[in-house]
Amino acid sequence: MSDLAIELHGVGKKYRYFTLDNIHLELAPGQIMGLIGPNGAGKSTTIRILLGLVHQDHGEVRVLGHRMPSEQVAAKWDIGFASDDMRLYEAMTLEWHMNFIRSMYPGWDPAYAQLLLKRFGLREEQKIKGLSHGQRVKATLLLVLARRPKLLVLDEPTTGLDPVARHEVLRELTDVMADEGRSILFSSHNTQDVEQISDQITFIDRGRIIDSMDKEAYLDRWRRLRLEVPLGVTLSALPGIIGIRQAGRLAVATANDFVPDLASAYVNAGARLQCIENMTLEEIFVANVEHSREEVEA
Amino acid sequence: MSQSVVQQLIVKDLRLHRLHILLSLGCGAIALALLQIRSEIPFVVGCVWFFISLIVLGSMLPVSNIINEKKKQNLAFVMSLPVSSIQYATSKLVSTVGMFLAPWLMLVIAGVALILGRSDIPDGFIPALLILSGMTLVGFCVIAAAAVVSEAEGPTIAATILCNSTYGLGWYLVIRNPAVRHDLLSPVPVWSSYMLTFLGLELAVVAVVLGAAYYLQSRKRDFV
Amino acid sequence: MDGNFVISQSDKRPMYLQIMEQIKRRISVGDWTEGQTIPSIRQLAVDLQVSVITVKRAYLELEREGVIVTQQGKGSHVASTPGLGAWLQEQEFEQHLEQAIRLATLLGIRPRELQGRLREAGDRVSEKEQTEKEKV
Numbered sequence: 001m002s003d004l005a006i007e008l009h010g011v012g013k014k015y016r017y018f019t020l021d022n023i024h025l026e027l028a029p030g031q032i033m034g035l036i037g038p039n040g041a042g043k044s045t046t047i048r049i050l051l052g053l054v055h056q057d058h059g060e061v062r063v064l065g066h067r068m069p070s071e072q073v074a075a076k077w078d079i080g081f082a083s084d085d086m087r088l089y090e091a092m093t094l095e096w097h098m099n100f101i102r103s104m105y106p107g108w109d110p111a112y113a114q115l116l117l118k119r120f121g122l123r124e125e126q127k128i129k130g131l132s133h134g135q136r137v138k139a140t141l142l143l144v145l146a147r148r149p150k151l152l153v154l155d156e157p158t159t160g161l162d163p164v165a166r167h168e169v170l171r172e173l174t175d176v177m178a179d180e181g182r183s184i185l186f187s188s189h190n191t192q193d194v195e196q197i198s199d200q201i202t203f204i205d206r207g208r209i210i211d212s213m214d215k216e217a218y219l220d221r222w223r224r225l226r227l228e229v230p231l232g233v234t235l236s237a238l239p240g241i242i243g244i245r246q247a248g249r250l251a252v253a254t255a256n257d258f259v260p261d262l263a264s265a266y267v268n269a270g271a272r273l274q275c276i277e278n279m280t281l282e283e284i285f286v287a288n289v290e291h292s293r294e295e296v297e298a
Numbered sequence: 299m300s301q302s303v304v305q306q307l308i309v310k311d312l313r314l315h316r317l318h319i320l321l322s323l324g325c326g327a328i329a330l331a332l333l334q335i336r337s338e339i340p341f342v343v344g345c346v347w348f349f350i351s352l353i354v355l356g357s358m359l360p361v362s363n364i365i366n367e368k369k370k371q372n373l374a375f376v377m378s379l380p381v382s383s384i385q386y387a388t389s390k391l392v393s394t395v396g397m398f399l400a401p402w403l404m405l406v407i408a409g410v411a412l413i414l415g416r417s418d419i420p421d422g423f424i425p426a427l428l429i430l431s432g433m434t435l436v437g438f439c440v441i442a443a444a445a446v447v448s449e450a451e452g453p454t455i456a457a458t459i460l461c462n463s464t465y466g467l468g469w470y471l472v473i474r475n476p477a478v479r480h481d482l483l484s485p486v487p488v489w490s491s492y493m494l495t496f497l498g499l500e501l502a503v504v505a506v507v508l509g510a511a512y513y514l515q516s517r518k519r520d521f522v
Numbered sequence: 523m524d525g526n527f528v529i530s531q532s533d534k535r536p537m538y539l540q541i542m543e544q545i546k547r548r549i550s551v552g553d554w555t556e557g558q559t560i561p562s563i564r565q566l567a568v569d570l571q572v573s574v575i576t577v578k579r580a581y582l583e584l585e586r587e588g589v590i591v592t593q594q595g596k597g598s599h600v601a602s603t604p605g606l607g608a609w610l611q612e613q614e615f616e617q618h619l620e621q622a623i624r625l626a627t628l629l630g631i632r633p634r635e636l637q638g639r640l641r642e643a644g645d646r647v648s649e650k651e652q653t654e655k656e657k658v
Contacts, residue, residue: 055519081378
């Protein structure tokens with residue numbers, strides 16, 4: 001039996017207006033995977049299939065060695081799940097929720113829970129309905145973090161949080177990494193967070209996985225080449241170049257599979273190389289999505 | 299370990315509905331107080347109030363306990379716990395029916411005690427009381443099952459309206475039987491075959507409805 | 523063993539390079555001495571709030587350059603090379619020189635001109651330092 005934290009093989013799910021197709025995903029223990037993609041790409045559906053809350057039409061799902069959704073109860077003992085559309089009971093206090101979770105899970109760490117209350121600036125005697133949005137998100141995360149689960153699955157954990165709160169949450173997530181037996185999978189619109197703390201990045205668009213790999217290797221494949229193109233020279237799209245934008249004599253070539261030869265090739269073709277820039281994950285995200293949209297329209 | 303999760307979910311539901319339970323017991327108590335008064339009009343009012351309490355309680359509980367958990371997006375929180383869809387349905391049905399059953403039992407037992415205690419009400423009323431009250435319990439099970447399976451307000455409200463409107467018919471079918479009317483006045487409770495058939499019917503409906511709920515719940519593929 | 527590094531979000535260079543640079547700087551100023559134990563990959567990742575894989579890459583590159591040594595199961599430490607600190611400072615200087623030359627080539631400045639430009643720059647720096655001294 002493999003000891004991957006998460007395995008999805010050939011997973012598919014068909015809805016009326018949306019299809020999740022041929023999803024392959026693997027997460028080794030002790031790693032963090034960031035799931036990014038536009039709205040409606042299928043991140044939340046993939047996460048729900050992971051947790052056994054949605055039954056896939058075909059394909060195999062294994063989480064912490066358990067088959068999903070049939071063994072979801074066993075798996076959920078060791079999984080901490082929080083999503084941005086999850087709500088706690090408005091009429092009850094945070095303390096009530098903490099006691100509720102505490103009575104259910106043997107792994108609850110009361111000292112850590114108290115520390116989190118302090119770090120997140122929450123008061124347990126407050127009712128949920130009296131909390132702001134950011135405080136609710138942190139309260140939900142507290143309930144999941146204090147259990148110290150083996151696997152954390154988080155759907156948009158920092159969405160809607162102010163910069164301080166985001167920093168507080170990221171700190172706790174990276175603290176989890178001190179234990180190499182624990183893993184995290186999180187989806188986020190905040191590409192900066194994903195870029196910073198993920199070991200693996202998975203990119204989903206329109207129900208398909210576009211890329212899933214080691215973050216450093218992934219960032220290394222993308223470059224922006226700024227070129228000066230003299231009159232009479234045309235730049236062709238070489239393999240490894242995903243797109244070229246030209247305005248007058250200045251051109252920008254975006255490479256998604258960069259090798260230094262690409263730059264030399266353009267220089268040999270007559271262009272002058274101004275610089276080769278690394279790209280942030282956000283820039284990669286936009287380039288990727290725009291490119292796949294263009295491909296569909298073509 | 300998972301069994302205690304179901305138990306904890308049931309306890310959680312009861313805690314969330316503390317106020318609701320107290321109010322319904324209060325209404326029932328008022329009804330019983332009215333029944334103590336030995337004059338006709340308060341007695342009739344008491345009777346009607348007795349049954350209305352049960353019906354109102356029955357109408358509000360499934361929506362409040364079952365439908366709202368989904369509407370208010372608490373369902374994702376609950377399903378993140380180590381519980382399967384069937385276990386969740388079990389906890390919901392047990393807590394919902396339990397919350398209705400407790401006051402129902404209290405009121406029915408109190409009603410039986412009242413009949414036994416008062417010399418001006420013949421004990422023959424007891425089977426009728428049980429059968430007629432039983433209808434509200436059966437109706438409640440139907441509504442709760444509809445709520446768990448449909449997870450939506452529409453079908454639940456439809457089931458509620460359907461059940462509420464058949465109580466009257468049910469009561470009529472019982473009372474119109476001349477033998478039943480005769481047995482009402484008997485000094486001892488009489489269980490005629492007609493009444494026993496009715497009782498059997500009520501139990502059968504509960505069994506079928508709950509069975510269907512479990513079957514349909516087990517066929518669901520998407521829980522959230 | 524602290525991790526008072528700062529990873530800048532606005533710095534366009536990859537994070538692993540920033541980490542490498544800051545480690546080298548620590549060694550070159552003498553905060554971390556030759557042979558001294560340094561935080562494990564995982565520990566530094568937690569302290570910096572960055573992914574383990576980024577720190578791993580930084581450590582791998584540093585090991586390749588002979589700056590640190592990582593032993594399986596024993597953690598990592600600064601290489602025991604004597605004079606490492608000074609050597610790193612030299613290296614940084616060389617890198618700046620190479621960068622200047624690369625930029626010069628892009629701008630079309632020829633190697634012969636480069637010497638003259640270097641002398642001019644040296645004079646400018648001395649002038650500025652003189653002015654600063656006079657102010658005080």
